[in-house]
Amino acid sequence: GHHWGYGEANGPAEWHKGYPIAQGSRQSPIDIVPGSAVYDASLSPISLFYNNCTSVNITNNGHSVVVEFVDIDDRSVIQGGPLDNMYRLKQFHFHWGGKGCGGSEHTVSGKIYPSELHLVHWNAVKYKSFGEAAAASDGLAVLGIFLEIGIEHKGLHQITDAMYMVKFKGTVADFKGFNPKCLLPLSLDFWTYPGSLTTPPLFESVTWIVLKDPMFLSEKQMGKFRTLNFNGEEEESRRRMENNFRPPQPLKGRTVRASFR
Ligand SMILES: NS(=O)(=O)c1c(F)cccc1F
Numbered sequence: 388g389h390h391w392g393y394g395e396a397n398g399p400a401e402w403h404k405g406y407p408i409a410q411g412s413r414q415s416p417i418d419i420v421p422g423s424a425v426y427d428a429s430l431s432p433i434s435l436f437y438n439n440c441t442s443v444n445i446t447n448n449g450h451s452v453v454v455e456f457v458d459i460d461d462r463s464v465i466q467g468g469p470l471d472n473m474y475r476l477k478q479f480h481f482h483w484g485g486k487g488c489g490g491s492e493h494t495v496s497g498k499i500y501p502s503e504l505h506l507v508h509w510n511a512v513k514y515k516s517f518g519e520a521a522a523a524s525d526g527l528a529v530l531g532i533f534l535e536i537g538i539e540h541k542g543l544h545q546i547t548d549a550m551y552m553v554k555f556k557g558t559v560a561d562f563k564g565f566n567p568k569c570l571l572p573l574s575l576d577f578w579t580y581p582g583s584l585t586t587p588p589l590f591e592s593v594t595w596i597v598l599k600d601p602m603f604l605s606e607k608q609m610g611k612f613r614t615l616n617f618n619g620e621e622e623e624s625r626r627r628m629e630n631n632f633r634p635p636q637p638l639k640g641r642t643v644r645a646s647f648r
């Protein structure tokens with residue numbers, strides 16, 4: 388049937404028809420205005436315990452490229468910052484733009500980055516499954532990292548070199564031994580605010596933690612993301628996977644806190 392996507396007919400401006408929460412009071416992404424963020428000295432540093440993380444596969448789900456992790460125990464978790472519990476790493480994925488144009492979901496005083504990485508974690512202390520957590524107001528914690536074009540990123544090659552295996556929607560490939568710790572920028576300074584999934588079902592269940600500093604990758608590496616397709620191999624219409632981002636949503640009175648001055 389008429390499935391959501393990023394095209395003219397099924398894109399972000401249409402999602403509210405199938406998902407009324409699209410016009411809710413804590414939707415994501417947002418435009419982050421550093422001058423309006425409130426410095427909160429009570430925010431502890433973010434802690435990422437990824438040393439025993441276990442990646443399983445890389446997949447093209449028709450909306451993005453996703454790397455999934457074993458999440459049956461607390462082997463890879465995020466804690467600290469605004470979080471009261473530890474949250475388990477479930478998957479990470481990206482959003483990006485066409486050549487030479489934006490692609491990030493969050494913006495910083497209107498600046499749009501070429502891409503944005505989302506590391507998705509769920510509250511396994513309070514909930515029994517990712518699905519249950521995804522529907523709960525404190526169920527998810529997503530770490531957002533901007534990508535900026537610059538020097539090539541050594542850690543990203545493993546991901547971009549695997550993309551030929553997942554060119555089409557519905558393809559999956561083994562992807563073991565990848566630790567996303569290598570994707571982090573130097574500083575873990577962050578902004579945080581209560582928000583939502585940025586794709587349908589747009590549940591308002593995400594504590595967003597957006598890093599101030601971007602990670603860098605080369606234009607060549609960015610180009611490999613654009614070799615992915617939205618369509619399945621059997622579909623006749625070839626649609627390059629790009630501009631798979633939702634634009635910023637109304638803040639509706641929310642406060643963005645900063646972990647740094
Ligand atoms: N974009 S996002 O990080 O909000 C997100 C999730 F958190 C969970 C599932 C899909 C998804 F896209």
Ligand SMILES: [Zn+2]
Pocket residue numbers: 480481482505585
């Ligand atoms: Zn995302």
